[in-house]
Amino acid sequence: MTASPIPAASASAAPASAPAALLAVNAMSVNHGPVPAVVDVSIDVAPGEIVTVIGANGAGKSSLLNAIMGITPGSGEVTFAGTPIRRHPVEARARLGLALVPEKRELFSTMSVIDNLTLGGWTATPAERKRTLEEVLDRFPRLRERRTQMAKTMSGGERQMLAMGRALMSRPKLLMLDEPSLGLAPRIVGEIFRIIADLRASGVSILLVEQNAKAALNAADRAYVMELGAVILQGPAADLAADPRVAGIYLGV
Amino acid sequence: MDATILLFLVQDGLTNGAIYALLGFALVLLFTVTRTIFIPQGDFVAYGALTYALLRAGHLPGTVKLLAVFGATALAVELWSRRRDLTPGFIATQCATKLGVPLAIWAVVAVLGAAPRPVLLDLALTIAIVGPMGPYLYRIVFQPLGGATVLTLFIAAVAVHIALIALGLAFFGPEGQRAPALIATSLKLGPVVVSGQSLAVYATTILLTAALSAFFALTLRGKALHASAVNALGARLVGIDTHVSAKIAFALAATIGAVSGVLIVPMTTIYYDSGFVIGLKGFVAAIFGGLGSFIITGIAAFSVGIVEALASFFASSFKEIIVFSLIIPVLLVRSARSHHGDDEDH
Ligand SMILES: Nc1ncnc2c1ncn2[C@@H]1O[C@H](COP(=O)(O)OP(=O)(O)OP(=O)(O)O)[C@@H](O)[C@H]1O
Numbered sequence: 001m002t003a004s005p006i007p008a009a010s011a012s013a014a015p016a017s018a019p020a021a022l023l024a025v026n027a028m029s030v031n032h033g034p035v036p037a038v039v040d041v042s043i044d045v046a047p048g049e050i051v052t053v054i055g056a057n058g059a060g061k062s063s064l065l066n067a068i069m070g071i072t073p074g075s076g077e078v079t080f081a082g083t084p085i086r087r088h089p090v091e092a093r094a095r096l097g098l099a100l101v102p103e104k105r106e107l108f109s110t111m112s113v114i115d116n117l118t119l120g121g122w123t124a125t126p127a128e129r130k131r132t133l134e135e136v137l138d139r140f141p142r143l144r145e146r147r148t149q150m151a152k153t154m155s156g157g158e159r160q161m162l163a164m165g166r167a168l169m170s171r172p173k174l175l176m177l178d179e180p181s182l183g184l185a186p187r188i189v190g191e192i193f194r195i196i197a198d199l200r201a202s203g204v205s206i207l208l209v210e211q212n213a214k215a216a217l218n219a220a221d222r223a224y225v226m227e228l229g230a231v232i233l234q235g236p237a238a239d240l241a242a243d244p245r246v247a248g249i250y251l252g253v
Numbered sequence: 254m255d256a257t258i259l260l261f262l263v264q265d266g267l268t269n270g271a272i273y274a275l276l277g278f279a280l281v282l283l284f285t286v287t288r289t290i291f292i293p294q295g296d297f298v299a300y301g302a303l304t305y306a307l308l309r310a311g312h313l314p315g316t317v318k319l320l321a322v323f324g325a326t327a328l329a330v331e332l333w334s335r336r337r338d339l340t341p342g343f344i345a346t347q348c349a350t351k352l353g354v355p356l357a358i359w360a361v362v363a364v365l366g367a368a369p370r371p372v373l374l375d376l377a378l379t380i381a382i383v384g385p386m387g388p389y390l391y392r393i394v395f396q397p398l399g400g401a402t403v404l405t406l407f408i409a410a411v412a413v414h415i416a417l418i419a420l421g422l423a424f425f426g427p428e429g430q431r432a433p434a435l436i437a438t439s440l441k442l443g444p445v446v447v448s449g450q451s452l453a454v455y456a457t458t459i460l461l462t463a464a465l466s467a468f469f470a471l472t473l474r475g476k477a478l479h480a481s482a483v484n485a486l487g488a489r490l491v492g493i494d495t496h497v498s499a500k501i502a503f504a505l506a507a508t509i510g511a512v513s514g515v516l517i518v519p520m521t522t523i524y525y526d527s528g529f530v531i532g533l534k535g536f537v538a539a540i541f542g543g544l545g546s547f548i549i550t551g552i553a554a555f556s557v558g559i560v561e562a563l564a565s566f567f568a569s570s571f572k573e574i575i576v577f578s579l580i581i582p583v584l585l586v587r588s589a590r591s592h593h594g595d596d597e598d599h
Pocket residue numbers: 032033035036037055056057058059060061062063064103211
């Protein structure tokens with residue numbers, strides 16, 4: 001962990017994005033009516049990397065992820081695994097190996113845990129689906145215990161695990177998590193971050209949006225800090241964690 | 254009134270109720286998957302009835318040409334919406350599914366001509382002609398309205414209904430049609446004589462209900478349809494194309510309509526515009542089920558059928574009024590309940 005000075009790059013000073021980036025977002029802007037939620041944001045994620053986007057409420061983090069997934073329209077180029085996906089609908093992006101666990105989880109509330117997970121493997125072959133289901137149930141023993149329970153009757157932490165499990169069922173190349181610790185007790189948050197670390201060890205790339213900056217910076221390789229829709233800081237997560245500006249604003253130190 | 258008459262009325266009611274149940278299921282299916290209150294469901298019944306009756310009589314039904322018109326229109330809409338990234342492969346599949354299918358069906362019906370055929374073959378042809386109209390109509394009218402409110406979709410559905418009536422008149426003419434009974438013999442169960450036609454209706458209803466239940470409970474595609482209904486965004490996030498789900502729902506609804514038409518046309522003369530009132534009775538049943546419950550819809554449909562049969566005996570001129578009045582208490586109860594928060598979640 002080098003204590004090098006932070007490259008306080010502005011969003012327009014395009015970083016040297018490796019040509020092999022798994023996800024490259026270039027000059028993304030998102031407007032909700034007259035409200036600019038994301039302003040000219042460029043980020044990228046390399047294969048095997050955990051990248052986090054942190055920022056206060058309303059900074060535009062969810063809007064950014066939703067635009068990358070194609071849920072809300074945004075201007076700007078998005079390249080995923082070498083394919084420009086600007087014109088792809090959500091389901092086509094999912095089929096390319098892009099997965100999002102959105103802020104509201106969007107589970108199939110009146111369906112069982114197993115049905116939710118099985119549908120998560122919609123794009124896989126039956127054999128693959130079966131194999132991945134076992135892996136996901138091993139990773140989340142809680143879900144195995146509750147396999148026949150209806151999603152809407154589960155606790156917040158269980159729902160989060162189900163949402164992550166459902167996203168993993170497609171064996172995504174990139175897993176995007178929108179505030180996985182939102183509304184969860186500290187013990188469960190610890191469990192979620194342990195799972196994120198596990199996933200990274202198994203080679204899944206992750207784009208993590210968090211308000212819990214400390215935990216996110218701990219888990220990530222690189223980080224972007226957003227404020228009022230723009231990226232105001234970026235760099236290695238360890239460096240940002242040590243940066244007084246980040247500490248002052250987001251860690252509540 | 255003696256027991257024989259009562260039994261006869263109940264049997265009559267159950268037979269009609271079975272058909273209303275099928276229509277109610279189609280309406281619930283379409284509403285849950287696409288949020289469309291599908292007023293034209295009854296028009297599929299009339300189309301199915303007239304198509305089957307004409308096929309049975311050895312004629313070429315006008316719906317064969319109408320299907321080609323719908324297919325070509327859907328093709329044009331599809332190609333236009335994708336005009337900026339057309340590939341030869343995409344154009345080829347679109348032409349095959351939207352033009353090739355109707356033309357192939359047309360060819361088959363033309364080749365078969367007026368030669369006498371088994372009932373089941375004419376039933377299959379009727380489904381093949383009317384079934385694809387569902388997804389074509391979805392592509393032409395409802396898919397472009399994606400994300401619209403229930404009210405907008407409802408208004409579009411009313412417009413489709415009016416269009417289908419006009420097209421029905423243009424392609425079938427004003428004459429009514431009636432077909433011979435599906436099963437000519439009848440069954441004597443003690444004092445009750447059950448007509449073969451009624452038996453065909455019961456058997457078909459049971460078969461279709463079982464097939465639909467199995468589809469939703471056992472197949473991944475059925476679960477995907479269910480998932481699209483429960484949470485469309487969630488479905489898209491896992492890679493389910495919700496337009497495909499909607500097209501399947503429309504195909505099932507049109508098929509159910511066509512089959513209902515085949516079941517009904519031996520019992521009563523059907524005109525191009527007869528479907529609406531029949532569909533509306535399925536709608537009454539679906540309202541009982543809150544446009545969400547298949548089981549309640551089924552039970553309500555049989556009740557509607559029986560009430561209608563009794564009403565036609567005791568107060569025949571008030572028959573329709575009595576049936577449609579049934580929904581008023583349901584609507585009152587539902588609207589009173591909906592103020593205390595909806596149990597729906599999205
Ligand atoms: N659908 C919408 N319509 C109008 N404004 C919206 C909409 N969604 C988001 N916004 C606005 O866009 C801005 C960014 O919102 P966004 O949800 O992306 O922030 P966020 O960083 O995810 O916040 P949080 O940490 O609270 O989840 C906010 O000002 C928000 O009010």
